[in-house]
Amino acid sequence: MQNLLQKKDFYAGLLMVLLGAGVTLNSTTYNLGTLMHMGPGMFPFMLGILMTFIGILIFISGLMTPLEDGERILPQSMEWRGWICILAGPLMFILFGEFFGMVAATFMCVFVAALGDRTATLKGSAILAAGITIIGAFLFSYVLKVPFPLFRWSF
Amino acid sequence: MLATALSDLWYGFGVALEPQNLMWCFVGVLVGNMVGVLPGMGPLATISVLLPLTFGIKPVGAILMLSGVFYGAQYGGAICSILLNLPCHPPHAVTCLDGFPLTKQGRGGAALGITVISSFVGASWGITEMIFLAPVLVRVALQFGPAEICSLMLLGLLAGSTLARGSPLKGIAMTLVGLLLGIVGTDIETGAPRFTFGITSLFDGIELVGLALGLFGIAEFMKSVNQYSDINTRYSKVGIRDLRPSRDEFRRAIPAMLRGTIIGSLCSLIPGTGPTIASFISYAAEKKISKTPEKFGTGMIEGVACPEASTHSSVQGDFIPTMSLGIPGDAVMALILGALMIQGIIPGPQLIKEHPDIFWGLIASFWIGNIILVILNVPLIGLWVKLLMIPYKYLYPSALFFVSIGVYSTNNDMFQVGETVLVGLAGYLLMLLDFHPASILLGFVLGPRLEENFRRSMLISRGDALVFLERPISAFFLFLCAVLILAQIYVRLRKPKAIVAAIPSLDAIGPEKLASGQEAV
Numbered sequence: 001m002q003n004l005l006q007k008k009d010f011y012a013g014l015l016m017v018l019l020g021a022g023v024t025l026n027s028t029t030y031n032l033g034t035l036m037h038m039g040p041g042m043f044p045f046m047l048g049i050l051m052t053f054i055g056i057l058i059f060i061s062g063l064m065t066p067l068e069d070g071e072r073i074l075p076q077s078m079e080w081r082g083w084i085c086i087l088a089g090p091l092m093f094i095l096f097g098e099f100f101g102m103v104a105a106t107f108m109c110v111f112v113a114a115l116g117d118r119t120a121t122l123k124g125s126a127i128l129a130a131g132i133t134i135i136g137a138f139l140f141s142y143v144l145k146v147p148f149p150l151f152r153w154s155f
Numbered sequence: 156m157l158a159t160a161l162s163d164l165w166y167g168f169g170v171a172l173e174p175q176n177l178m179w180c181f182v183g184v185l186v187g188n189m190v191g192v193l194p195g196m197g198p199l200a201t202i203s204v205l206l207p208l209t210f211g212i213k214p215v216g217a218i219l220m221l222s223g224v225f226y227g228a229q230y231g232g233a234i235c236s237i238l239l240n241l242p243c244h245p246p247h248a249v250t251c252l253d254g255f256p257l258t259k260q261g262r263g264g265a266a267l268g269i270t271v272i273s274s275f276v277g278a279s280w281g282i283t284e285m286i287f288l289a290p291v292l293v294r295v296a297l298q299f300g301p302a303e304i305c306s307l308m309l310l311g312l313l314a315g316s317t318l319a320r321g322s323p324l325k326g327i328a329m330t331l332v333g334l335l336l337g338i339v340g341t342d343i344e345t346g347a348p349r350f351t352f353g354i355t356s357l358f359d360g361i362e363l364v365g366l367a368l369g370l371f372g373i374a375e376f377m378k379s380v381n382q383y384s385d386i387n388t389r390y391s392k393v394g395i396r397d398l399r400p401s402r403d404e405f406r407r408a409i410p411a412m413l414r415g416t417i418i419g420s421l422c423s424l425i426p427g428t429g430p431t432i433a434s435f436i437s438y439a440a441e442k443k444i445s446k447t448p449e450k451f452g453t454g455m456i457e458g459v460a461c462p463e464a465s466t467h468s469s470v471q472g473d474f475i476p477t478m479s480l481g482i483p484g485d486a487v488m489a490l491i492l493g494a495l496m497i498q499g500i501i502p503g504p505q506l507i508k509e510h511p512d513i514f515w516g517l518i519a520s521f522w523i524g525n526i527i528l529v530i531l532n533v534p535l536i537g538l539w540v541k542l543l544m545i546p547y548k549y550l551y552p553s554a555l556f557f558v559s560i561g562v563y564s565t566n567n568d569m570f571q572v573g574e575t576v577l578v579g580l581a582g583y584l585l586m587l588l589d590f591h592p593a594s595i596l597l598g599f600v601l602g603p604r605l606e607e608n609f610r611r612s613m614l615i616s617r618g619d620a621l622v623f624l625e626r627p628i629s630a631f632f633l634f635l636c637a638v639l640i641l642a643q644i645y646v647r648l649r650k651p652k653a654i655v656a657a658i659p660s661l662d663a664i665g666p667e668k669l670a671s672g673q674e675a676v
Contacts, residue, residue: 012588016328023335023350030347036618040342040349043606044335051331058324073587075378082380083583086373086555090576093559094569102560109559110552117548118381125552132553136560144208146564 008073009062016055024048085116101152102141106133160286167515170215171523176516179216183223184524188531190224191231192539193550194241198228199593200375202490203367204557206497207565214498215512219520221494225487226278226470226521229430230528233270233463234539238263246430246466249438253451253458260454264397264536265404269456270463271532273412277464278525280416281423281471285518289479289507296480296504301612302622304503306632308605311482313636316594318428323643325590333598334605336361343607356570363493364565365575366599370592371486372558373579376551378586398533404456411441411457412464419465423472429485430466430473437465471521478514480504482601486593489600496600 023044033039089109097105110132114125140146170176186205190196202221209217232244237254250270257266299307316326339350340360351357400408415437422433441461442451451458476482481502483489492502500510507514532539562575582592616622624630 008588012325012328012590015588019332026350030349031345034618035613035620038610038613040345040347043609044338044349047331047334047338051328051335054324054328054331058322058328061322061324075587077381079377079381083377086376086380086551087576087580089552089555090373090559090572093556093563094572097563098569106556106560110556113552113555114548116380116552120548128549128552132556136556140560140564144564146560147567148560148563 006067006072007062009058009065011073013055013057013059013062016058017052018055020048020051020053020055022048023051079116081118082116085113089113089116097148099152099154101149103133103137103150106136156287160290163511163515164286164519166511167517167519168523170512170516171219171519175213176216176219176520177523179212179220180223180520180524181527183220184227184528185531187224187227187229188231188528188539189542191228191244192234192542193231193545194235194239194543194547196550196554197244197371197375198225198487199367199371199490200554200558201228202487202494203364203371204554204561206364206367206490206494207561209494210497210565214495214500214510215516217494217498218491218513218517219524221491222474222517223520223524225491226467226524227528229466229470230271230274230532231539233274234267234532234536235543237266237270237459238540239543246434246470247463248431249434249462250459252438253453253455256452256454257456257459262404262454262456265400266456266459267532267536268398268400269404269408269460271398271529273408273415273460273464274467275525275529276412277416277419277467277469278471278521280420281468282518282521282525284420284423284468284472285475285478285521289475289514292475292479293504293507299504299628300626301608301615302626302629303632305605305608305612306623306629306636307480308482308601308608310632310636310639311476311480311484312597312601312605313639314425314428315484315597317639317643318425318432321589321591326594329585329590329592329594330598333595333600334602335598336366336595337599337602338606343603344610356568356574361574361599362562362565362571363490363497363599365562365571366578367486367490367493367596368558368562369575369578370582370595372554373576374582374586374592376555377579377583379547380551382547398536400456408456408460411461414441414444415461415464416468418461419468420472422465423469423475423484428469429487430469433465433469434462438462474517474521477502478506478517481506481604483597486596489596493600 025048027041027044027048030041030044031039032041032045035042089112092112093105093109095105096108107129111125111129114120114128115122137150141148141150171180186201187198190198190201202224205221205224209220212220228244229246232247233250233254235241235244236247236250238258240251240255240258254263254266254270257263312330313327316330317323335350337360339357341348341358348358418437418440419430419433422428422436438458438461441457442448445451445455445457447455473484473488476484477488477492481492481504483492495502495513500506500513558575559572562571563569565571582595585592612622613620622629623633
């Protein structure tokens with residue numbers, strides 16, 4: 001049992017079963033129709049059942065195979081800083097883009113994301129962010145004319 | 156038949172040589188070559204970033220450029236493998252085995268020279284194959300009704316998800332996830348919103364660009380952050396003069412090149428076995444028939460020529476089912492198909508007839524693109540080597556900006572940037588569980604057409620599911636599906652070790668080397 005909780009296939013199978021069951025249940029809220037005149041719910045209903053079945057198979061194959069050497073759910077090193085910064089980068093882009101425009105959005109996105117590297121410094125990240133901001137503003141605003149104001153002040 | 160093929164090809168060259176199209180082709184292969192060289196950037200992420208930029212240009216130019224990125228990246232990936240021992244581009248992972256020892260012996264330049272020649276030979280064969288095979292396939296496929304299309308798609312999806320890397324079951328699971336994601340949005344036949352959870356931005360469905368950039372951009376960055384240590388470039392000083400192989404190397408490489416080409420083109424005929432599998436099989440085959448198999452891994456030029464030729468011949472061959480049947484073999488092809496659909500072009504057997512400019516222009520551009528690549532790679536080799544030294548810590552933050560603005564510019568909608576972040580997080584979690592998210596894209600692109608044809612064929616058959624077995628061509632495809640599944644079960648139950656041992660496992664040279672390769676140098 002202890003071994004089972006370390007196996008990737010245990011969680012992988014479980015995830016697919018839950019997802020499949022969820023989809024199957026949800027698709028019954030749409031009109032299933034008949035086999036001849038299928039409603040919008042029929043195709044997802046079938047996929048959901050198939051997915052649950054595949055999930056069970058993954059689960060069983062996880063039970064049948066022994067634990068591999070060094071198999072673990074989590075990666076070798078937990079890169080919390082990197083992960084958070086990478087996810088925060090585009091979120092900064094959304095936030096600053098909505099309120100202050102493309103320049104601020106680009107700078108903050110690159111700056112925050114760059115801090116995710118273990119050796120990153122504030123200064124180095126700021127220089128990189130400034131460089132990308134200049135290139136980005138030129139490329140997307142001037143050359144490609146993406147409708148996204150360079151600066152704005154909207155609250 | 157030869158005469159029509161030649162005249163069609165002539166017409167294709169006319170299209171591809173139009174200044175506009177020539178420019179897009181050049182941009183494509185240049186960008187592709189560049190990102191191929193950069194460790195940690197792949198053609199998938201690049202094509203997805205460029206995809207929104209193609210909305211404004213004509214379909215022909217868009218497809219020429221995006222395809223150029225794909226085969227251009229193959230040229231660059233080899234440089235990365237041979238000079239740095241970094242197998243960051245899966246098809247070129249085996250090239251490391253003999254390419255890097257050659258670099259250490261000071262013959263890295265010659266290995267690159269042989270690579271360029273092999274690539275060109277392989278690609279040329281792949282293109283020739285496409286010219287003759289695609290029209291034949293189309294003639295057959297034009298007879299297909301919805302039931303046949305449905306079974307063929309099922310076969311394509313099954314092959315694409317089970318023959319690729321990793322566990323076949325998990326591949327199928329990912330395809331199903333992709334099919335489900337393709338359902339999100341308004342149902343085309345009844346107009347009912349499905350799985351939108353009341354969010355208006357989801358009524359149009361999930362955006363292809365957002366999905367691809369989440370899976371191959373953000374999730375990939377999360378996997379690679381802090382994983383690349385400083386790259387050792389001690390051996391990578393290569394100039395134009397070094398590229399010329401010696402007469403002996405050349406003599407040994409030519410037969411290997413031809414064998415690789417054949418293996419690659421055979422692999423490309425089976426959907427799902429893309430360039431990666433082709434290069435691994437050809438390396439194993441080359442080692443097997445060699446008189447000195449024990450020398451492989453110590454810097455045999457054959458071990459570079461064969462897999463490289465096979466990669467390129469299969470890369471070009473991959474376009475055959477994609478362009479003639481509308482069935483993509485892997486995630487890159489799915490993206491290119493997606494790009495066609497965004498341009499309002501319905502992929503499938505009617506494509507050659509309705510849009511000959513796209514089909515023949517693309518084929519002609521392959522040749523032009525490959526020639527540009529050969530020309531680019533010889534004098535610019537010094538520049539590419541310099542590019543190798545850009546550290547990953549500068550690369551991924553810049554790439555994240557391109558991801559964000561790329562997704563934003565598809566619809567000028569910030570919601571989609573958020574969607575991409577969520578997809579990226581989910582994709583990373585799936586990767587931790589050993590799922591390979593590439594199959595998601597395959598399912599996503601084919602999903603809506605699969606559902607449409609499935610519903611249509613059931614309507615025609617008045618709800619009788621046996622129609623798929625009663626029509627002979629459809630039954631044949633289903634038979635192939637069954638063979639595929641049974642073969643996989645058989646292989647797994649018999650001796651899983653023997654087959655794994657015969658082909659150098661990707662995972663065996665993959666992640667460990669990324670982590671420890673630099674110390675081993």
